[in-house]
Amino acid sequence: MSTPPEDAKQEDLPADQAGSESLEAEEEEEEEGECGFCLFMKGGGCKDAFTDWEKCVQEAETNREDLLQKCAQVTAALKQCMDAHSDYYEPILRAEKLADEQAIIELEKEKQNPEAQSQPSSSQDQK
Template identity: 75%
Template sequence: MSTHANQEPLNSHQPEAKPQDLPPDQPGSVSPGAEAEAEAEAGEEEEGECGFCLFMKGGGCRDEFVGWENCVEEAESNNEDLLEKCAQVTAALKRCMEAHSDYYEPIIRAEKLAEEQAIVELEKEKQNQQQPPPQDQNLLWSLIMWEIANTCG
Protein backbone atom coordinates (compact mmCIF):
# COMPACT_ATOMS: atom_id res chain seq x y z
CA MET A 1 0.00 0.00 0.00
CA SER A 2 1.47 3.31 -0.98
CA THR A 3 0.95 6.73 0.56
CA HIS A 4 1.57 10.10 -0.95
CA ALA A 5 4.12 12.32 0.72
CA ASN A 6 1.72 15.24 1.08
CA GLN A 7 -1.02 13.25 2.81
CA GLU A 8 -1.36 13.80 6.54
CA PRO A 9 -2.99 11.51 9.03
CA LEU A 10 -6.71 12.22 9.45
CA ASN A 11 -6.41 13.16 13.14
CA SER A 12 -3.51 15.57 12.76
CA HIS A 13 -5.70 18.72 12.65
CA GLN A 14 -7.52 19.90 15.73
CA PRO A 15 -10.86 21.60 15.04
CA GLU A 16 -10.82 25.36 15.47
CA ALA A 17 -12.56 26.76 18.54
CA LYS A 18 -16.01 28.14 17.82
CA PRO A 19 -17.69 30.94 19.83
CA GLN A 20 -20.12 28.51 21.42
CA ASP A 21 -17.13 26.40 22.58
CA LEU A 22 -15.60 29.26 24.59
CA PRO A 23 -15.72 28.88 28.36
CA PRO A 24 -18.11 31.31 30.08
CA ASP A 25 -15.27 33.43 31.53
CA GLN A 26 -13.79 34.34 28.14
CA PRO A 27 -14.76 37.57 26.35
CA GLY A 28 -17.48 37.12 23.79
CA SER A 29 -19.22 34.34 25.67
CA VAL A 30 -22.49 34.49 27.55
CA SER A 31 -22.95 32.55 30.72
CA PRO A 32 -25.95 30.22 30.76
CA GLY A 33 -27.27 31.99 33.86
CA ALA A 34 -27.26 35.42 32.19
CA GLU A 35 -28.91 34.01 29.09
CA ALA A 36 -31.67 32.35 31.13
CA GLU A 37 -32.18 35.56 33.12
CA ALA A 38 -32.55 37.62 29.92
CA GLU A 39 -35.07 35.13 28.54
CA ALA A 40 -37.05 35.22 31.79
CA GLU A 41 -37.19 39.02 31.73
CA ALA A 42 -38.38 39.03 28.12
CA GLY A 43 -41.00 36.43 29.01
CA GLU A 44 -42.30 38.56 31.87
CA GLU A 45 -42.90 41.49 29.53
CA GLU A 46 -44.80 39.36 27.05
CA GLU A 47 -46.56 37.09 29.55
CA GLY A 48 -50.30 37.53 29.22
CA GLU A 49 -49.98 39.76 26.17
CA CYS A 50 -51.85 38.54 23.13
CA GLY A 51 -50.85 39.34 19.58
CA PHE A 52 -53.61 41.92 19.29
CA CYS A 53 -52.43 43.80 22.37
CA LEU A 54 -48.79 43.68 21.27
CA PHE A 55 -49.80 44.99 17.84
CA MET A 56 -51.89 47.81 19.33
CA LYS A 57 -49.04 48.82 21.63
CA GLY A 58 -46.54 48.69 18.78
CA GLY A 59 -48.03 51.66 16.93
CA GLY A 60 -48.49 55.35 17.60
CA CYS A 61 -51.55 54.81 19.81
CA ARG A 62 -49.85 52.85 22.58
CA ASP A 63 -50.83 55.29 25.33
CA GLU A 64 -54.44 55.54 24.12
CA PHE A 65 -54.71 51.76 23.93
CA VAL A 66 -53.24 51.27 27.41
CA GLY A 67 -55.70 53.86 28.74
CA TRP A 68 -58.58 52.08 27.01
CA GLU A 69 -57.38 48.68 28.26
CA ASN A 70 -57.11 49.99 31.85
CA CYS A 71 -60.59 51.51 31.63
CA VAL A 72 -62.07 48.23 30.40
CA GLU A 73 -60.35 46.23 33.15
CA GLU A 74 -61.51 48.70 35.80
CA ALA A 75 -65.09 48.67 34.49
CA GLU A 76 -65.14 44.87 34.48
CA SER A 77 -63.65 44.53 37.97
CA ASN A 78 -66.11 47.08 39.42
CA ASN A 79 -69.13 45.73 37.49
CA GLU A 80 -69.56 49.13 35.82
CA ASP A 81 -71.10 49.83 32.43
CA LEU A 82 -68.15 49.51 30.07
CA LEU A 83 -69.73 51.57 27.31
CA GLU A 84 -70.63 54.46 29.57
CA LYS A 85 -67.42 54.46 31.61
CA CYS A 86 -65.03 54.12 28.67
CA ALA A 87 -66.79 56.22 26.02
CA GLN A 88 -64.19 59.01 26.09
CA VAL A 89 -61.12 56.78 26.01
CA THR A 90 -62.73 54.69 23.28
CA ALA A 91 -63.34 57.79 21.16
CA ALA A 92 -59.75 58.96 21.78
CA LEU A 93 -58.38 55.55 20.75
CA LYS A 94 -60.52 55.53 17.62
CA ARG A 95 -59.37 59.04 16.63
CA CYS A 96 -55.74 58.08 17.24
CA MET A 97 -56.04 54.91 15.17
CA GLU A 98 -57.58 56.87 12.31
CA ALA A 99 -54.73 59.40 12.55
CA HIS A 100 -52.25 56.48 12.36
CA SER A 101 -54.24 54.50 9.81
CA ASP A 102 -51.10 53.48 7.94
CA TYR A 103 -50.18 51.21 10.89
CA TYR A 104 -53.65 50.35 12.24
CA GLU A 105 -55.28 49.74 8.84
CA PRO A 106 -55.71 45.96 9.37
CA ILE A 107 -57.53 46.56 12.67
CA ILE A 108 -59.62 49.41 11.24
CA ARG A 109 -60.58 47.21 8.27
CA ALA A 110 -61.52 44.30 10.57
CA GLU A 111 -63.57 46.61 12.79
CA LYS A 112 -65.45 48.05 9.80
CA LEU A 113 -66.26 44.54 8.62
CA ALA A 114 -67.38 43.53 12.13
CA GLU A 115 -69.43 46.73 12.37
CA GLU A 116 -71.15 45.99 9.06
CA GLN A 117 -71.92 42.45 10.21
CA ALA A 118 -73.20 43.73 13.56
CA ILE A 119 -75.48 46.22 11.82
CA VAL A 120 -76.88 43.45 9.62
CA GLU A 121 -77.51 41.32 12.71
CA LEU A 122 -79.10 44.25 14.54
CA GLU A 123 -81.35 44.92 11.56
CA LYS A 124 -82.45 41.28 11.56
CA GLU A 125 -83.10 41.49 15.28
CA LYS A 126 -84.94 44.78 14.81
CA GLN A 127 -87.24 43.19 12.27
CA ASN A 128 -87.90 40.31 14.64
CA GLN A 129 -88.43 42.46 17.73
CA GLN A 130 -89.28 45.85 16.21
CA GLN A 131 -86.60 47.57 18.34
CA PRO A 132 -84.35 50.22 16.79
CA PRO A 133 -80.60 49.51 16.71
CA PRO A 134 -78.29 51.74 18.77
CA GLN A 135 -77.44 54.96 16.96
CA ASP A 136 -74.16 55.71 18.71
CA GLN A 137 -71.38 54.35 16.50
CA ASN A 138 -68.80 54.80 19.30
CA LEU A 139 -70.78 52.35 21.42
CA LEU A 140 -70.76 49.80 18.64
CA TRP A 141 -67.06 50.44 17.98
CA SER A 142 -66.29 50.01 21.68
CA LEU A 143 -68.16 46.71 21.77
CA ILE A 144 -66.22 45.48 18.75
CA MET A 145 -62.87 46.49 20.28
CA TRP A 146 -63.81 44.87 23.58
CA GLU A 147 -64.78 41.67 21.79
CA ILE A 148 -61.49 41.59 19.86
CA ALA A 149 -59.45 42.23 23.01
CA ASN A 150 -61.30 39.51 24.93
CA THR A 151 -60.52 36.89 22.32
CA CYS A 152 -56.88 37.19 23.39
CA GLY A 153 -57.16 36.47 26.98
Template identity: 65%
Template sequence: MGTISSTDPKTKNTEPNSQINQAPSEKLRDSSPSEELGDSSPSEKLGDSSTVWQDPVEESDQSKEGGDAEGEEEGECGFCLFMKGGGCKDSFIAWEDCVEEAEKKGEDIVTKCMEVTSMLKKCMDEHSDYYQPILAAEKAAEAEVKKELEAEKNKEKEEISEEEVAAMKQAQG
Protein backbone atom coordinates in the same frame (compact mmCIF):
# COMPACT_ATOMS: atom_id res chain seq x y z
CA MET B 1 -23.94 8.32 25.21
CA GLY B 2 -22.56 11.15 27.34
CA THR B 3 -24.53 12.86 30.07
CA ILE B 4 -26.12 16.19 29.46
CA SER B 5 -26.19 18.63 32.33
CA SER B 6 -29.29 20.41 31.10
CA THR B 7 -32.65 19.13 29.89
CA ASP B 8 -32.35 21.50 26.95
CA PRO B 9 -31.54 19.33 23.91
CA LYS B 10 -29.70 22.25 22.32
CA THR B 11 -27.21 22.48 25.19
CA LYS B 12 -23.73 21.80 23.91
CA ASN B 13 -22.00 18.88 25.61
CA THR B 14 -18.25 19.11 26.11
CA GLU B 15 -17.57 15.40 25.51
CA PRO B 16 -15.88 14.81 22.14
CA ASN B 17 -18.20 11.97 21.07
CA SER B 18 -21.40 13.96 21.70
CA GLN B 19 -23.28 15.97 19.12
CA ILE B 20 -24.97 19.35 19.22
CA ASN B 21 -28.79 19.13 19.25
CA GLN B 22 -28.79 15.58 20.63
CA ALA B 23 -32.03 13.95 21.67
CA PRO B 24 -32.85 14.28 25.38
CA SER B 25 -30.90 11.99 27.73
CA GLU B 26 -31.95 8.41 28.43
CA LYS B 27 -33.07 9.45 31.90
CA LEU B 28 -35.91 11.46 30.38
CA ARG B 29 -37.06 8.41 28.45
CA ASP B 30 -36.94 6.09 31.49
CA SER B 31 -39.71 7.91 33.32
CA SER B 32 -42.76 9.26 31.64
CA PRO B 33 -43.08 13.03 31.37
CA SER B 34 -46.41 12.81 33.17
CA GLU B 35 -44.60 11.37 36.20
CA GLU B 36 -41.89 14.01 36.03
CA LEU B 37 -44.24 16.93 35.54
CA GLY B 38 -47.25 15.67 37.52
CA ASP B 39 -49.43 16.17 34.47
CA SER B 40 -50.98 13.80 31.98
CA SER B 41 -51.63 15.91 28.93
CA PRO B 42 -51.36 13.94 25.65
CA SER B 43 -48.50 16.08 24.35
CA GLU B 44 -46.45 15.28 27.44
CA LYS B 45 -46.95 11.51 27.04
CA LEU B 46 -45.02 11.55 23.78
CA GLY B 47 -41.75 11.15 25.67
CA ASP B 48 -40.20 14.47 24.68
CA SER B 49 -40.39 17.31 27.16
CA SER B 50 -39.80 19.77 24.32
CA THR B 51 -43.37 19.07 23.12
CA VAL B 52 -44.88 20.55 26.26
CA TRP B 53 -46.93 23.54 25.18
CA GLN B 54 -48.81 26.05 27.27
CA ASP B 55 -51.48 28.37 25.94
CA PRO B 56 -50.20 31.98 26.21
CA VAL B 57 -53.77 33.25 26.60
CA GLU B 58 -54.35 30.99 29.60
CA GLU B 59 -51.00 32.04 31.05
CA SER B 60 -52.03 35.67 30.62
CA ASP B 61 -55.36 35.03 32.35
CA GLN B 62 -53.62 33.23 35.21
CA SER B 63 -51.09 35.99 35.70
CA LYS B 64 -53.85 38.60 35.82
CA GLU B 65 -55.71 36.56 38.43
CA GLY B 66 -52.65 35.62 40.47
CA GLY B 67 -50.93 38.71 39.73
CA ASP B 68 -47.36 39.73 39.32
CA ALA B 69 -46.79 42.54 36.84
CA GLU B 70 -43.83 40.84 35.17
CA GLY B 71 -45.80 37.68 34.38
CA GLU B 72 -48.66 39.74 33.04
CA GLU B 73 -46.33 41.59 30.66
CA GLU B 74 -44.71 38.36 29.44
CA GLY B 75 -48.04 36.65 28.70
CA GLU B 76 -49.57 39.60 26.88
CA CYS B 77 -51.84 38.79 23.95
CA GLY B 78 -50.80 39.36 20.36
CA PHE B 79 -53.55 41.93 19.85
CA CYS B 80 -52.32 43.96 22.82
CA LEU B 81 -48.73 43.81 21.61
CA PHE B 82 -49.85 44.94 18.15
CA MET B 83 -51.88 47.83 19.57
CA LYS B 84 -48.96 48.96 21.73
CA GLY B 85 -46.57 48.69 18.78
CA GLY B 86 -48.13 51.61 16.92
CA GLY B 87 -48.58 55.30 17.58
CA CYS B 88 -51.58 54.77 19.87
CA LYS B 89 -49.78 52.94 22.67
CA ASP B 90 -50.72 55.50 25.33
CA SER B 91 -54.35 55.66 24.21
CA PHE B 92 -54.58 51.87 24.20
CA ILE B 93 -53.06 51.59 27.69
CA ALA B 94 -55.55 54.19 28.96
CA TRP B 95 -58.37 52.17 27.37
CA GLU B 96 -57.05 48.92 28.94
CA ASP B 97 -56.85 50.58 32.36
CA CYS B 98 -60.39 51.93 32.03
CA VAL B 99 -61.79 48.53 31.06
CA GLU B 100 -59.94 46.79 33.89
CA GLU B 101 -61.19 49.33 36.43
CA ALA B 102 -64.78 49.05 35.17
CA GLU B 103 -64.63 45.25 35.38
CA LYS B 104 -63.26 45.35 38.94
CA LYS B 105 -66.02 47.71 40.05
CA GLY B 106 -68.76 45.93 38.09
CA GLU B 107 -69.49 49.05 36.05
CA ASP B 108 -70.71 49.22 32.47
CA ILE B 109 -67.59 49.30 30.29
CA VAL B 110 -69.25 51.06 27.36
CA THR B 111 -70.56 53.91 29.50
CA LYS B 112 -67.48 54.29 31.70
CA CYS B 113 -64.91 54.05 28.90
CA MET B 114 -66.77 55.93 26.16
CA GLU B 115 -64.36 58.87 26.17
CA VAL B 116 -61.12 56.83 26.15
CA THR B 117 -62.59 54.52 23.50
CA SER B 118 -63.38 57.53 21.35
CA MET B 119 -59.85 58.88 21.84
CA LEU B 120 -58.37 55.48 20.90
CA LYS B 121 -60.54 55.23 17.78
CA LYS B 122 -59.53 58.76 16.72
CA CYS B 123 -55.86 57.93 17.26
CA MET B 124 -56.18 54.71 15.25
CA ASP B 125 -57.80 56.64 12.40
CA GLU B 126 -54.91 59.12 12.50
CA HIS B 127 -52.44 56.19 12.33
CA SER B 128 -54.49 54.15 9.87
CA ASP B 129 -51.41 53.00 7.98
CA TYR B 130 -50.38 50.88 11.00
CA TYR B 131 -53.82 50.05 12.42
CA GLN B 132 -55.42 49.26 9.02
CA PRO B 133 -55.91 45.53 9.77
CA ILE B 134 -57.83 46.32 12.96
CA LEU B 135 -59.83 49.11 11.33
CA ALA B 136 -60.72 46.83 8.40
CA ALA B 137 -61.83 44.04 10.76
CA GLU B 138 -63.89 46.54 12.74
CA LYS B 139 -65.54 47.84 9.57
CA ALA B 140 -66.33 44.29 8.42
CA ALA B 141 -67.82 43.45 11.83
CA GLU B 142 -69.98 46.59 11.73
CA ALA B 143 -71.22 45.67 8.24
CA GLU B 144 -72.08 42.15 9.42
CA VAL B 145 -73.99 43.45 12.45
CA LYS B 146 -75.86 45.92 10.24
CA LYS B 147 -76.74 43.12 7.81
CA GLU B 148 -77.99 40.91 10.66
CA LEU B 149 -80.09 43.74 12.12
CA GLU B 150 -81.67 44.46 8.74
CA ALA B 151 -82.46 40.76 8.25
CA GLU B 152 -84.02 40.61 11.72
CA LYS B 153 -86.02 43.76 11.03
CA ASN B 154 -87.30 42.34 7.70
CA LYS B 155 -88.24 39.07 9.41
CA GLU B 156 -90.24 40.98 12.04
CA LYS B 157 -92.04 42.93 9.28
CA GLU B 158 -92.93 39.68 7.52
CA GLU B 159 -94.25 38.20 10.77
CA ILE B 160 -96.35 41.31 11.41
CA SER B 161 -97.69 41.19 7.86
CA GLU B 162 -98.60 37.52 8.24
CA GLU B 163 -100.34 38.26 11.54
CA GLU B 164 -102.27 41.14 9.94
CA VAL B 165 -103.35 38.93 7.02
CA ALA B 166 -104.47 36.21 9.42
CA ALA B 167 -106.38 38.73 11.53
CA MET B 168 -108.08 40.21 8.45
CA LYS B 169 -109.08 36.74 7.21
CA GLN B 170 -110.46 35.89 10.62
CA ALA B 171 -112.41 39.17 10.76
CA GLN B 172 -113.88 38.53 7.30
CA GLY B 173 -114.37 34.93 8.00
Protein backbone atom coordinates in the same frame (compact mmCIF):
# COMPACT_ATOMS: atom_id res chain seq x y z
CA MET C 1 -22.60 33.28 13.16
CA SER C 2 -22.11 30.08 15.09
CA THR C 3 -24.22 29.25 18.10
CA PRO C 4 -22.52 28.83 21.47
CA PRO C 5 -22.35 25.39 23.08
CA GLU C 6 -25.38 24.58 25.20
CA ASP C 7 -23.28 24.29 28.36
CA ALA C 8 -21.73 27.76 27.88
CA LYS C 9 -22.55 30.28 30.57
CA GLN C 10 -23.62 33.81 29.67
CA GLU C 11 -20.41 35.28 31.10
CA ASP C 12 -18.39 32.87 28.89
CA LEU C 13 -20.03 34.23 25.74
CA PRO C 14 -18.65 37.07 23.65
CA ALA C 15 -20.15 40.42 24.71
CA ASP C 16 -22.41 40.73 21.66
CA GLN C 17 -23.97 37.30 22.20
CA ALA C 18 -24.34 37.70 25.97
CA GLY C 19 -26.01 41.07 25.56
CA SER C 20 -28.44 39.89 22.90
CA GLU C 21 -29.46 36.86 24.93
CA SER C 22 -30.13 38.95 28.03
CA LEU C 23 -32.14 41.42 25.92
CA GLU C 24 -34.19 38.57 24.44
CA ALA C 25 -34.90 37.18 27.92
CA GLU C 26 -35.96 40.63 29.12
CA GLU C 27 -38.31 41.08 26.13
CA GLU C 28 -39.83 37.64 26.75
CA GLU C 29 -40.53 38.57 30.39
CA GLU C 30 -42.24 41.79 29.32
CA GLU C 31 -44.32 40.00 26.71
CA GLU C 32 -45.26 37.09 28.96
CA GLY C 33 -48.98 37.25 29.64
CA GLU C 34 -49.63 39.85 26.91
CA CYS C 35 -52.08 38.85 24.22
CA GLY C 36 -51.05 39.17 20.59
CA PHE C 37 -53.68 41.84 20.02
CA CYS C 38 -52.34 43.88 22.96
CA LEU C 39 -48.78 43.60 21.69
CA PHE C 40 -49.91 44.74 18.25
CA MET C 41 -51.86 47.67 19.66
CA LYS C 42 -48.93 48.76 21.82
CA GLY C 43 -46.54 48.44 18.88
CA GLY C 44 -48.04 51.39 17.02
CA GLY C 45 -48.42 55.09 17.67
CA CYS C 46 -51.41 54.58 19.99
CA LYS C 47 -49.66 52.73 22.80
CA ASP C 48 -50.61 55.34 25.44
CA ALA C 49 -54.23 55.59 24.25
CA PHE C 50 -54.52 51.79 24.25
CA THR C 51 -52.99 51.53 27.73
CA ASP C 52 -55.51 54.12 29.01
CA TRP C 53 -58.36 52.15 27.39
CA GLU C 54 -57.06 48.89 28.87
CA LYS C 55 -56.91 50.44 32.36
CA CYS C 56 -60.45 51.79 32.03
CA VAL C 57 -61.79 48.41 30.94
CA GLN C 58 -60.07 46.70 33.87
CA GLU C 59 -61.48 49.23 36.35
CA ALA C 60 -64.98 48.88 34.90
CA GLU C 61 -64.82 45.09 35.16
CA THR C 62 -63.35 45.15 38.67
CA ASN C 63 -65.95 47.63 39.93
CA ARG C 64 -68.78 46.07 37.90
CA GLU C 65 -69.45 49.38 36.16
CA ASP C 66 -71.03 49.94 32.76
CA LEU C 67 -68.06 49.59 30.43
CA LEU C 68 -69.61 51.54 27.56
CA GLN C 69 -70.53 54.48 29.74
CA LYS C 70 -67.35 54.56 31.84
CA CYS C 71 -64.92 54.18 28.94
CA ALA C 72 -66.68 56.16 26.20
CA GLN C 73 -64.12 58.98 26.21
CA VAL C 74 -61.01 56.79 26.23
CA THR C 75 -62.55 54.57 23.55
CA ALA C 76 -63.21 57.62 21.37
CA ALA C 77 -59.65 58.85 21.96
CA LEU C 78 -58.26 55.44 21.01
CA LYS C 79 -60.38 55.30 17.84
CA GLN C 80 -59.28 58.82 16.89
CA CYS C 81 -55.64 57.88 17.42
CA MET C 82 -56.05 54.69 15.37
CA ASP C 83 -57.62 56.70 12.54
CA ALA C 84 -54.66 59.11 12.69
CA HIS C 85 -52.28 56.12 12.47
CA SER C 86 -54.38 54.15 9.99
CA ASP C 87 -51.33 52.93 8.09
CA TYR C 88 -50.37 50.75 11.09
CA TYR C 89 -53.84 49.99 12.50
CA GLU C 90 -55.48 49.29 9.11
CA PRO C 91 -56.07 45.55 9.78
CA ILE C 92 -57.96 46.34 13.00
CA LEU C 93 -59.90 49.21 11.42
CA ARG C 94 -60.83 46.98 8.46
CA ALA C 95 -62.04 44.18 10.77
CA GLU C 96 -64.08 46.69 12.79
CA LYS C 97 -65.67 48.05 9.61
CA LEU C 98 -66.58 44.54 8.41
CA ALA C 99 -68.10 43.71 11.81
CA ASP C 100 -70.19 46.91 11.69
CA GLU C 101 -71.37 46.11 8.18
CA GLN C 102 -72.30 42.54 9.20
CA ALA C 103 -74.24 43.82 12.22
CA ILE C 104 -76.20 46.20 9.97
CA ILE C 105 -77.02 43.33 7.59
CA GLU C 106 -78.23 41.19 10.50
CA LEU C 107 -80.40 44.02 11.84
CA GLU C 108 -81.94 44.54 8.40
CA LYS C 109 -82.73 40.83 8.16
CA GLU C 110 -84.44 40.96 11.57
CA LYS C 111 -86.51 43.97 10.51
CA GLN C 112 -87.62 42.24 7.32
CA ASN C 113 -88.54 38.98 9.05
CA PRO C 114 -89.09 39.48 12.79
CA GLU C 115 -90.84 36.09 13.14
CA ALA C 116 -87.73 34.22 11.99
CA GLN C 117 -86.06 34.93 15.32
CA SER C 118 -88.81 33.37 17.41
CA GLN C 119 -89.38 30.26 15.26
CA PRO C 120 -87.18 27.20 15.79
CA SER C 121 -85.01 26.33 12.82
CA SER C 122 -86.00 23.26 10.88
CA SER C 123 -83.90 20.22 11.59
CA GLN C 124 -83.96 16.51 11.05
CA ASP C 125 -85.15 16.03 14.66
CA GLN C 126 -88.65 17.12 13.62
CA LYS C 127 -89.25 14.00 11.47
